[in-house]
Amino acid sequence: xxxxxxxxxxxxxxxxxxxxxxxxxxxxxxxxxxxxxxxxxxxxxxxxxxxxxxxxxxxxxxxxxxxxxxxxxxxxxxxxxxxxxxxxxxxxxxxxxxxxxxxxxxxxxxxxxxxxxxxxxxxxxxxxxxxxxxxxxxxxxxxxxxxxxxxxxxxxxxxxxxxxxxxxxxxxxxx
Numbered sequence: 001x002x003x004x005x006x007x008x009x010x011x012x013x014x015x016x017x018x019x020x021x022x023x024x025x026x027x028x029x030x031x032x033x034x035x036x037x038x039x040x041x042x043x044x045x046x047x048x049x050x051x052x053x054x055x056x057x058x059x060x061x062x063x064x065x066x067x068x069x070x071x072x073x074x075x076x077x078x079x080x081x082x083x084x085x086x087x088x089x090x091x092x093x094x095x096x097x098x099x100x101x102x103x104x105x106x107x108x109x110x111x112x113x114x115x116x117x118x119x120x121x122x123x124x125x126x127x128x129x130x131x132x133x134x135x136x137x138x139x140x141x142x143x144x145x146x147x148x149x150x151x152x153x154x155x156x157x158x159x160x161x162x163x164x165x166x167x168x169x170x171x172x173x174x175x
Contacts, residue, residue, distance in 0.1 A: 039065055041164050043076060043083065044172070049148035050074070050085050053115070057172045060085070062164035069138060069159070074166040077140065079154045085166070086140035086150050096139045097130040098122045098152070104141070118145040123152040131156060138162070 015023065036042060045058045054060070054074070062076045069075060073088045090096045090106050097105040102119035104111040120141065122129070131151075133139060136159040142148030151157060 039063070040167075041076065045085060046083065049142035049144050049150070050087075051144045052117070053143050054085060054166075054169055055171070059170040059172055060166050061168040061170070062166045064164040066162075066165050067159075069162060069165060075138075075140065076163040076166065077157055077161050078163060079157060079161055082149075083163075084140075084142075084149065084154075086142050086148075088138050089141050090133055090139040092133050092135045092137050094133050094139070095130045096133065096151075116143055116145060120145045120152075126153050127151070127155055136160075 041062045041064050043060050043062070045054045045056055045060060048056050060076065069088055069091070071088050071091055075086060075088060077084050077086065089104060089111070095107050098120055099105055099110075102121045104113065104120045131139060133156060138157045138159070139151045140157050141152070142150045
């Protein structure tokens with residue numbers, strides 16, 4: 001047997017092309033299932049609570065494997081069986097208050113938020129201020145502060161209620 005015949009026999013797969021395709025297809029599907037089932041989440045923005053930064057129906061990709069979050073992170077969370085999107089404004093150990101002039105106060109200091117166009121009104125009857133956050137607790141506000149449902153409405157959010165940090169926003173205008 002010649003050397004080229006031996007090399008050709010070594011490179012030949014024992015599977016036929018259909019089996020090879022199905023195996024590759026199964027591998028790709030498994031990788032996508034793990035990626036989108038455990039590592040990355042995908043959702044549509046349900047409303048305009050984060051407007052103008054995130055508009056209704058924008059597609060959001062969020063990273064599920066985070067175990068710590070910081071102020072200004074935009075997160076997806078589930079509270080009272082409802083999914084929300086919001087911006088973390090205070091973390092564990094912080095004190096949160098909203099002034100009568102509708103200004104956000106963290107640890108006794110007025111917070112300057114140039115990207116937020118609205119004032120931050122209190123929602124009477126839901127949260128008693130000042131709010132002192134414990135370890136792994138977060139105060140989350142939506143960017144459209146006037147009528148959005150956020151921590152002023154549903155209270156403090158624990159780390160276990162956060163699904164992940166938004167890492168990409170895909171605009172879905174007219175789709």
